[in-house]
Amino acid sequence: MDAPVGENPVAQSIAQAMIEGFNKHYRIFRETSRRAKESFEAADWQAQIDAVRERVQFYDERVDEAVRRLHEEFDADSLDDSTWQQLKLQYIGILMRHKQPELAETFFNSVCCKILHRTYFNNDYLFARPAVSTEYIESYPPVYSSYYPQDEGLRTTARRIIEDFDWQRPFADLDRDIDNILRAVHEHLGEWPDMEVNCQIQVLYSAFYRNKTAYIIGKAINGYQEYPFALAVRHNPAGRLEADTILLDPWRISVLFSLSRAYFLVDMEVPSGYVHFLRSIMPNKHRSELYTMLGLGKQGKTMFFRDLIAHLRHSNDQFIVAPGIRGLVMLVFTLPSYPYVFKIIKDVFGASKNMDRATVKRKYLMVKQVDRVGRLADTLEFSYAALPLSRFHPELLDELRALAPSSFEIEGDSVIIKHLYIERRMTPLNIYLERANDDQVEYAVREYGNAIRELATANIFPGDMLWKNFGVTRYGRVVFYDYDEIEYMTAMNFRRIPPAPYPEMEMAAEPWYSAGPMDVFPEEFATFLLGAPRVRKAFLKHHRDLLDAKFWQDVQASIRKGYLEDFFPYPTELRFCNMWSKKRGRADQAA
Numbered sequence: 001m002d003a004p005v006g007e008n009p010v011a012q013s014i015a016q017a018m019i020e021g022f023n024k025h026y027r028i029f030r031e032t033s034r035r036a037k038e039s040f041e042a043a044d045w046q047a048q049i050d051a052v053r054e055r056v057q058f059y060d061e062r063v064d065e066a067v068r069r070l071h072e073e074f075d076a077d078s079l080d081d082s083t084w085q086q087l088k089l090q091y092i093g094i095l096m097r098h099k100q101p102e103l104a105e106t107f108f109n110s111v112c113c114k115i116l117h118r119t120y121f122n123n124d125y126l127f128a129r130p131a132v133s134t135e136y137i138e139s140y141p142p143v144y145s146s147y148y149p150q151d152e153g154l155r156t157t158a159r160r161i162i163e164d165f166d167w168q169r170p171f172a173d174l175d176r177d178i179d180n181i182l183r184a185v186h187e188h189l190g191e192w193p194d195m196e197v198n199c200q201i202q203v204l205y206s207a208f209y210r211n212k213t214a215y216i217i218g219k220a221i222n223g224y225q226e227y228p229f230a231l232a233v234r235h236n237p238a239g240r241l242e243a244d245t246i247l248l249d250p251w252r253i254s255v256l257f258s259l260s261r262a263y264f265l266v267d268m269e270v271p272s273g274y275v276h277f278l279r280s281i282m283p284n285k286h287r288s289e290l291y292t293m294l295g296l297g298k299q300g301k302t303m304f305f306r307d308l309i310a311h312l313r314h315s316n317d318q319f320i321v322a323p324g325i326r327g328l329v330m331l332v333f334t335l336p337s338y339p340y341v342f343k344i345i346k347d348v349f350g351a352s353k354n355m356d357r358a359t360v361k362r363k364y365l366m367v368k369q370v371d372r373v374g375r376l377a378d379t380l381e382f383s384y385a386a387l388p389l390s391r392f393h394p395e396l397l398d399e400l401r402a403l404a405p406s407s408f409e410i411e412g413d414s415v416i417i418k419h420l421y422i423e424r425r426m427t428p429l430n431i432y433l434e435r436a437n438d439d440q441v442e443y444a445v446r447e448y449g450n451a452i453r454e455l456a457t458a459n460i461f462p463g464d465m466l467w468k469n470f471g472v473t474r475y476g477r478v479v480f481y482d483y484d485e486i487e488y489m490t491a492m493n494f495r496r497i498p499p500a501p502y503p504e505m506e507m508a509a510e511p512w513y514s515a516g517p518m519d520v521f522p523e524e525f526a527t528f529l530l531g532a533p534r535v536r537k538a539f540l541k542h543h544r545d546l547l548d549a550k551f552w553q554d555v556q557a558s559i560r561k562g563y564l565e566d567f568f569p570y571p572t573e574l575r576f577c578n579m580w581s582k583k584r585g586r587a588d589q590a591a
């Protein structure tokens with residue numbers, strides 16, 4: 001379909017400027033993702049981490065640029081209603097042939113929202129819902145390639161799939177890797193099914209890069225059955241490539257896409273095609289989460305919010321204060337029927353919190369930029385989010401008025417929240433521990449310590465390690481979610497408590513040693529963490545070393561040497577090197 005013929009040349013020019021802004025954004029985004037292959041080949045892990053961090057800023061930079069251009073070239077504040085309406089139509093016309101129309105619509109919204117007054121935030125001017133379909137968009141290179149094992153046999157097909165990624169670094173022993181892959185698949189299936197006429201293996205064109213791993217993601221189709229897989233490829237200690245594992249359970253693949261990990265770098269011409277394919281593997285993963293994990297966070301947010309609004313239309317429970325200990329910095333509420341919490345920065349913080357609003361925001365942004373190693377919950381940040389007033393419990397409205405009056409306004413039947421973080425709801429660890437039996441306490445305390453260790457090795461010091469600041473996910477993982485005191489490990493000064501000059505000083509209310517703002521005394525952790533006997537016992541059994549400054553100093557030293565720890569988003573027992581280390585045999589010859 002051709003673009004609608006515009007009678008308004010200004011609208012036409014603005015639409016053109018707008019799409020140029022978006023195209024520039026996507027070009028830079030894609031170049032960054034494309035470089036991930038080279039960084040992987042060069043074992044330049046720092047470049048992978050930097051790319052993820054830098055990419056977070058791209059979107060806002062391009063939106064600001066487009067807003068400036070609209071002001072300078074088109075005097076954007078003075079546009080009349082008909083131009084705005086025409087503009088949207090003109091833009092839709094351009095998008096009919098675009099490869100990323102859903103992203104470009106979101107970009108349009110972001111630019112317009114910075115110019116228009118909120119009363120104009122409706123479907124006449126903005127894309128309140130998608131106007132251009134993302135179905136059947138052609139892509140070059142295609143979103144996925146198909147391989148036909150009945151022509152050449154599974155072994156040759158598997159080899160070709162891997163070789164087609166054309167990594168400029170040799171495999172240590174590709175035959176052995178293919179043995180391992182086929183053996184794992186055979187064990188998973190129990191027996192090799194007969195190949196049906198439609199037997200094929202579809203493989204997403206770009207690998208998914210994150211930290212030190214490249215994932216080949218695809219699915220085999222045979223008759224009516226589909227078998228998804230994610231093959232992890234890594235460097236071995238000698239710097240050769242090696243298949244590390246193949247994940248075959250859809251839920252394990254979906255754990256790779258958990259929001260508590262870093263976003264992937266993937267070179268996509270048509271991202272909606274990737275999302276569509278991934279959803280066929282993980283139907284329970286929401287599209288918004290997939291967009292987010294592909295580094296397209298703004299699209300993830302847009303889709304998340306549309307879903308929330310749809311959910312509100314189809315439910316009738318109320319927003320209530322989140323269960324647990326109230327925050328000193330954040331006012332946290334939730335909607336019981338929806339698995340997320342909503343966090344608003346309070347106007348005045350509790351007395352012990354010596355920081356301002358900008359610092360809190362900076363800390364939350366930092367979490368989006370680092371490797372979250374499966375231990376930091378991802379947050380979606382919204383400005384001016386409108387939620388229905390009738391769904392707010394009176395007690396929550398009272399808290400909002402008392403604690404965050406400057407952060408919201410009531411306009412008609414909406415509560416407009418000026419700034420909001422949204423994240424997955426978990427069971428706060430303090431609540432979990434209160435209800436847990438002894439085994440569960442031991443498990444959770446062990447997980448908690450592991451979370452702290454892993455964060456430390458990833459150069460993150462949580463700051464406030466109280467139990468209430470961690471949550472337990474539906475998969476039983478312990479994840480940190482209170483970021484206002486988070487710091488880089490390397491910024492901290494871990495110290496041992498100096499001996500008291502006189503023994504009686506140890507009993508005094510005030511400490512005999514002074515502490516700078518970045519000083520941490522790990523021996524003190526025991527005082528505020530280990531009051532409950534069951535918790536204390538489990539902690540000392542598994543994590544006693546966390547109470548000693550030496551653990552922390554050693555981790556710092558290793559980070560400073562540039563060592564990047566390996567974090568596996570799958571159990572290490574599933575690594576081929578551990579699976580059959582004792583008796584590594586040939587894969588079933590039937591393959």
Ligand SMILES: Nc1ncnc2c1ncn2[C@@H]1O[C@H](COP(=O)(O)OP(=O)(O)OP(=O)(O)O)[C@@H](O)[C@H]1O
Pocket residue numbers: 322323324325326327328329330331332341343377423424425426427428464468469471481482483484
């Ligand atoms: N993702 C979550 N899932 C479930 N409950 C949560 C979540 N995030 C926060 N909460 C609840 O809200 C409370 C306050 O949240 P949070 O710790 O983020 O606020 P804070 O003001 O930064 O806290 P602090 O006073 O420790 O700095 C938590 O103790 C917990 O009960």
